[in-house]
Amino acid sequence: MDPVAGRSSALARLPARVATDVTTASTAVVARERNQPVHPVLTPLLASGLVRGQTVVCAGSASVSCALALLVAPTRQGSWAGVIGVPSLGVAAAADMGVDLDRTVFVRGRLDAHGDPANVLGALVDGVDLVVTSARFVSSLAPSLVRRFTTRLQSRGAVCIVVDDTRAMSGDVRISTRVRELTGIGDGHGHVSARRVTLEVDGRRHERSVRRDVWLPGPSGCPEEVRDVASPEIGLRVVS
Amino acid sequence: MSTPPRCAVVWCPAWPVTAAVLAGDAARGPVFDPSAPLAVLHARRVLACSAAASREGVRVGQTKREAQSSCPHLVLVPHDPDRDARFFEPVVRAVGELVPLLDVESPGCLLMATRGPSRYVGGDEKLAERLVDLATRGLIAARDVSDVGVGIADGRVAALLAARRSAVLRHPVVVPSNDTAAFLAPHPVSALVTTVGADPDVIDLLGRLGLHTLGHLADLTSAQLVDRFGRWGADVFRVVTGADDTPPSAVAPPADLSSSRAFDEPIGQLDQAVFAAKSMADQIHATLTDRGLVCTRVVVDAESEHGERSSRAWFHADGLVASAVVDRVRWQLDGWINGDDPPSSGVTSLRITPTDVREASGRQSGFWGERTRADDAATRATTRLIGLLGPDAVAVASWRGGRHPHDEFELVPVTALGADDRRRVSRPVAPPPWPGSLPAPAPAIVHPEPQPIEVVDHDDRPVTVSGRGLVSASPVHVIRDRRRHRVVAWAGPWPFEERWWTPQRRRAARFQLVVDHDGEPVAYLAFLEDGRWWIAGEYR
Numbered sequence: 159m160d161p162v163a164g165r166s167s168a169l170a171r172l173p174a175r176v177a178t179d180v181t182t183a184s185t186a187v188v189a190r191e192r193n194q195p196v197h198p199v200l201t202p203l204l205a206s207g208l209v210r211g212q213t214v215v216c217a218g219s220a221s222v223s224c225a226l227a228l229l230v231a232p233t234r235q236g237s238w239a240g241v242i243g244v245p246s247l248g249v250a251a252a253a254d255m256g257v258d259l260d261r262t263v264f265v266r267g268r269l270d271a272h273g274d275p276a277n278v279l280g281a282l283v284d285g286v287d288l289v290v291t292s293a294r295f296v297s298s299l300a301p302s303l304v305r306r307f308t309t310r311l312q313s314r315g316a317v318c319i320v321v322d323d324t325r326a327m328s329g330d331v332r333i334s335t336r337v338r339e340l341t342g343i344g345d346g347h348g349h350v351s352a353r354r355v356t357l358e359v360d361g362r363r364h365e366r367s368v369r370r371d372v373w374l375p376g377p378s379g380c381p382e383e384v385r386d387v388a389s390p391e392i393g394l395r396v397v398s
Numbered sequence: 399m400s401t402p403p404r405c406a407v408v409w410c411p412a413w414p415v416t417a418a419v420l421a422g423d424a425a426r427g428p429v430f431d432p433s434a435p436l437a438v439l440h441a442r443r444v445l446a447c448s449a450a451a452s453r454e455g456v457r458v459g460q461t462k463r464e465a466q467s468s469c470p471h472l473v474l475v476p477h478d479p480d481r482d483a484r485f486f487e488p489v490v491r492a493v494g495e496l497v498p499l500l501d502v503e504s505p506g507c508l509l510m511a512t513r514g515p516s517r518y519v520g521g522d523e524k525l526a527e528r529l530v531d532l533a534t535r536g537l538i539a540a541r542d543v544s545d546v547g548v549g550i551a552d553g554r555v556a557a558l559l560a561a562r563r564s565a566v567l568r569h570p571v572v573v574p575s576n577d578t579a580a581f582l583a584p585h586p587v588s589a590l591v592t593t594v595g596a597d598p599d600v601i602d603l604l605g606r607l608g609l610h611t612l613g614h615l616a617d618l619t620s621a622q623l624v625d626r627f628g629r630w631g632a633d634v635f636r637v638v639t640g641a642d643d644t645p646p647s648a649v650a651p652p653a654d655l656s657s658s659r660a661f662d663e664p665i666g667q668l669d670q671a672v673f674a675a676k677s678m679a680d681q682i683h684a685t686l687t688d689r690g691l692v693c694t695r696v697v698v699d700a701e702s703e704h705g706e707r708s709s710r711a712w713f714h715a716d717g718l719v720a721s722a723v724v725d726r727v728r729w730q731l732d733g734w735i736n737g738d739d740p741p742s743s744g745v746t747s748l749r750i751t752p753t754d755v756r757e758a759s760g761r762q763s764g765f766w767g768e769r770t771r772a773d774d775a776a777t778r779a780t781t782r783l784i785g786l787l788g789p790d791a792v793a794v795a796s797w798r799g800g801r802h803p804h805d806e807f808e809l810v811p812v813t814a815l816g817a818d819d820r821r822r823v824s825r826p827v828a829p830p831p832w833p834g835s836l837p838a839p840a841p842a843i844v845h846p847e848p849q850p851i852e853v854v855d856h857d858d859r860p861v862t863v864s865g866r867g868l869v870s871a872s873p874v875h876v877i878r879d880r881r882r883h884r885v886v887a888w889a890g891p892w893p894f895e896e897r898w899w900t901p902q903r904r905r906a907a908r909f910q911l912v913v914d915h916d917g918e919p920v921a922y923l924a925f926l927e928d929g930r931w932w933i934a935g936e937y938r
Contacts, residue, residue, distance in 0.1 A: 219915060219918045219920050219938060220842075220938060221938060222842035222843055222938040223842045223937075223938060226842060236772055236773075237772060238772055238773070238775070238776040240779075245846050246843045246844055246845050246846060247842075247843070247844070248803055248840055248841050248842045248843055248844040248935060249795045249806070249807035249809070249844070250803045250806040250807055250840035250844075251803070251839060251840040251841060251842040251844075252795075252842075253795070253797075253806075253807065253840075254838050254839050254840050259794070259795040259807070260794075261772075261773075261776070262794070262795065263776065263780060263792050263793070263794055263812070264792070264793045264794070264795070264809055265783060265787070265791060265792055265793075266790065266791055266792075266793060266809070267787050267788060267790065267791045269787070277786055278783060278786050278787060281779050281782040281783050281786060282779060282783060284775065284778075284779050284782075285775050285776045285777075285778060285779015285780065285782070285783075286775075286776055286779060287772065336918060337918045337919055337920065339919065340887065340912050340919050340921055340937075343887045343888070343889050343910055343912055343921070344887055344889070345872065345887060345888065346869070346872060346888060346889060346890075347889055348889050349836065349837055349889050349910055350839070350889075350910050350912070350921045350937060351837070351839075352839075353839075353921075353937065375838075375839045378838075379838040379839045379840075
């Protein structure tokens with residue numbers, strides 16, 4: 159065979175093979191890592207987990223604990239979380255809740271002090287699987303920047319968790335929290351030991367909202383299921 | 399079995415303390431009295447302490463509070479690796495006059511092969527004496543502070559331990575060539591932590607297995623150690639039996655690994671040179687990783703516009719990752735540019751050459767131990783964010799314990815964690831009870847700055863706490879941002895007192911206040927100090 163013709167036919171086959179390799183590889187990734195897991199207590203609310211590329215807004219008076227509870231399962235299974243624009247996040251509460259702090263980074267300082275904030279957000283989204291931020295931080299960004307940020311989230315397959323509602327960023331999923339009761343504390347005695355919260359999940363692709371009461375946190379510090387209406391088992395209670 | 403190379407080690411005990419004293423003497427830092435108990439802290443643990451401090455019971459590795467409890471007037475100095483490196487430079491230069499091929503293991507510790515120098519001066523004993531003289535000359539400014547230990551033995555580990563013993567005995571220790579195993583045998587297994595970078599957990603395990611000294615390990619067989627500890631066991635067995643501690647897989651570095659860069663504009667600023675070094679180190683690291691190699695020694699050469707040169711080799715047994723290489727470049731250039739004998743012009747070329755590489759054994763770890771693809775991506779992002787926002791911008795949480803929610807974890811800049819720092823970031827599995835801390839759960843919001851509130855009783859009078867810890871009246875309303883909220887439940891006061899022995903003493907009473915927010919109960923962690931109420935955290 160003419161060597162030149164042989165080489166050119168090999169070349170002609172080449173792009174097709176490269177292309178199939180790329181598609182099989184990327185579909186494999188998507189199939190395996192489509193969703194981020196959620197804590198077993200939250201599974202009835204978010205049956206399919208956290209969908210990559212989506213934005214979850216946690217609102218209401220237990221919004222921070224709710225955001226922390228969402229971090230527990232992914233960080234424990236090897237995903238990384240980056241916290242940006244939430245300077246008051248309680249690290250001890252995150253540890254109580256069960257968040258793996260070995261895989262949590264906290265970004266501090268002013269974004270605009272050093273060049274383009276878009277680069278900072280882009281770098282963060284490229285490196286972590288979950289971004290935790292606050293409504294206040296998102297509203298401080300230019301609308302065009304928020305759009306670029308969400309596009310980047312989707313292309314990278316990261317999940318963004320926003321604490322509190324903001325008009326600057328509409329969430330794909332919205333979890334509203336309502337505190338029902340705080341146990342363990344009385345009129346001058348005891349201490350806060352557990353909190354019963356009603357979580358209500360609705361979103362663009364949910365036909366109807368799902369509602370459920372959970373202990374957030376329970377007496378152990380982490381999310382717990384509400385078994386009956388009575389307060390959870392508390393080993394010791396301060397009575398005076 | 400190959401004969402291990404004969405090595406000499408010059409060791410300055412507690413170098414970080416000496417460097418801090420020298421910095422004070424050179425008016426480049428606070429002045430410290432070398433005879434006072436001093437301790438250098440890194441990540442809240444004692445990294446090094448002065449002789450006076452160790453007489454009072456301070457030990458390396460103690461937490462800050464443990465150290466302060468054994469020696470209340472202990473003077474604490476924050477760790478500064480750059481300072482350590484800069485003030486070690488004169489010693490390196492003095493010893494370098496006799497032995498040009500030096501490895502700086504770390505500031506305070508020099509390692510060199512003795513074959514040539516020993517023959518030149520006429521034997522190991524003579525070499526050891528010369529090294530003491532030279533190092534003392536380099537240390538002339540610090541003669542009251544630091545002793546110098548010089549040890550010569552077969553292999554790096556034996557030489558390191560010999561130098562340590564020499565610093566205690568105050569004369570050089572030369573271990574004869576066939577006595578290495580016997581010399582090593584009585585040393586405790588904990589010596590492996592500082593010499594081969596063993597994990598303290600493994601040392602603890604060895605102790606529980608009844609293996610307390612290196613001799614006990616040497617009495618086992620290599621196969622037994624490999625069975626239990628894998629490759630690490632094989633390495634350790636070679637060390638304790640006096641064989642070479644560099645793995646036999648050490649390979650000659652490929653020629654194309656070095657990275658050099660010439661600058662059109664001479665660089666006078668340290669930061670610019672370090673910035674250039676960062677990309678060079680990344681490139682070297684990427685090439686090495688592709689080939690499954692780690693580099694254990696790099697040579698950093700810098701040249702000024704007028705031809706002055708600074709060349710130094712840096713060694714780390716566990717391998718140098720990119721950030722570790724950048725650190726070494728910074729230390730070297732800082733010592734050169736800001737030292738006693740600075741170059742007369744800016745730096746025009748920089749060259750980083752890995753001179754020793756070996757196959758990556760999996761021992762090399764990044765910031766947080768074992769690696770996955772997600773970890774690599776996160777590390778890359780972290781590096782980039784630091785580049786964009788500055789060295790303190792990215793932090794990880796580090797448990798340190800404390801009685802307040804904001805005390806329990808410290809956010810430590812990632813840059814402050816050495817690439818080989820194996821400390822525990824998370825809370826211990828069963829943290830020791832912290833006296834005076836509030837029971838879990840902790841508030842999900844902890845305000846960086848406490849927020850002022852007013853707490854009033856039934857008659858709208860401010861609620862106060864008496865000296866005996868009694869509340870003047872039950873809190874009824876909380877006023878925050880001019881909004882009035884009803885208190886539905888409260889608990890406290892839990893008094894706390896801090897640093898009562900100093901003028902900065904604080905005395906306050908903590909409360910949990912559950913207030914009504916539009917029909918929902920919201921709990922605050924509040925405190926009352928000097929008659930004023932503050933919110934420290936919120937259970938949100």
